[in-house]
Amino acid sequence: MTVSLPTVFVEWAARLGYSASADGATLVLANEGGELRYSFRERAGGVELLRAERADDPAPVLVAADVDDAVRHLVTVLGYDHRAANGLTTIRLPFDWSAPAAGYTPLELEHGWAGLRHDTTGALVVSMVDQEVVHPVIMFSYVASAPITDLIASFDHPLGAPLLEQFVS
Numbered sequence: 039m040t041v042s043l044p045t046v047f048v049e050w051a052a053r054l055g056y057s058a059s060a061d062g063a064t065l066v067l068a069n070e071g072g073e074l075r076y077s078f079r080e081r082a083g084g085v086e087l088l089r090a091e092r093a094d095d096p097a098p099v100l101v102a103a104d105v106d107d108a109v110r111h112l113v114t115v116l117g118y119d120h121r122a123a124n125g126l127t128t129i130r131l132p133f134d135w136s137a138p139a140a141g142y143t144p145l146e147l148e149h150g151w152a153g154l155r156h157d158t159t160g161a162l163v164v165s166m167v168d169q170e171v172v173h174p175v176i177m178f179s180y181v182a183s184a185p186i187t188d189l190i191a192s193f194d195h196p197l198g199a200p201l202l203e204q205f206v207s
Contacts, residue, residue, distance in 0.1 A: 041065045041078045041085055047109050050190045054120050067112070076112060078105065087111065100166040100174075107164050110181050110189060111174075117193030129198050129205045131177040139179035154179055180205070 043065065048058050055070045064079040077088040077096050084103040088096035102108050114131070121128060138144050138154070142163070145153040152168035154175040155161065163182055166174045181189055184201055192198050198206040 041080055041105055043067075043078070043105065044109060044186050046187050046190060047113065050113075050194075051116060054116055056116070078108060098167060100164050102164045103161070106186060107178075107182065109186055110184060111164070111166075111178055113186065113189050113193060114177065114181060117190075120193055126196055127198075127206050129193065129202050130207050131180045131202075131205055133172040133174075133177050135173050135176060138176050139182070142179040142182060144173065144175050144179070154182065156182075 041064075043058060051058070051067055056067050057070075058065060058067050060066070061077070064077050066075055066077050068075040073092050075090045075096070076099075077090070079086050079088070081101060084101060085105045085108050086101050087099045087108040089099050090096040100108060100111055102111075118129070120126075132139075135144060141157050143155045143157055145155055145162075146168075147153050147165060150168055151165050152173060152175045153165045154163045156163050164175065164178060166178065168174070181201075184192075188201050192200060192202040197203055
């Protein structure tokens with residue numbers, strides 16, 4: 039499997055000042071100047087997303103079976119910055135461990151990681167580095183099944199339409 043990103047995401051990221059390039063078997067999305075870099079690389083059974091800032095080595099962020107799940111997460115990360123830079127109202131996805139989106143269950147994993155299980159299929163959708171107060175897997179549960187095009191449109195739209203209107207505050 040060679041990692042490739044959806045064209046709609048690459049084009050949107052380019053509008054935000056990011057460009058994609060290959061670095062061996064790794065696909066890197068970097069902002070202008072390369073101070074912030076997100077790396078996608080193959081991993082047994084899926085893809086790993088890593089983040090590096092300035093001269094730091096890349097650190098793991100998440101592991102997913104499908105690259106689209108890594109892209110969904112990155113849309114939210116870049117989307118928050120995009121909205122702030124353009125004076126748009128903040129989108130606030132729930133983050134409390136007890137509040138996952140319907141159909142998903144968070145799991146405590148080893149070594150500071152958390153997972154998100156799909157209740158119907160039982161599949162582990164993503165594993166993410168966890169935090170003590172803000173739980174990224176909970177936030178991700180609200181976009182886990184979102185079409186990437188609609189998710190991007192929601193971060194571009196002043197009111198969060200078509201998917202995230204209820205989270206605009």
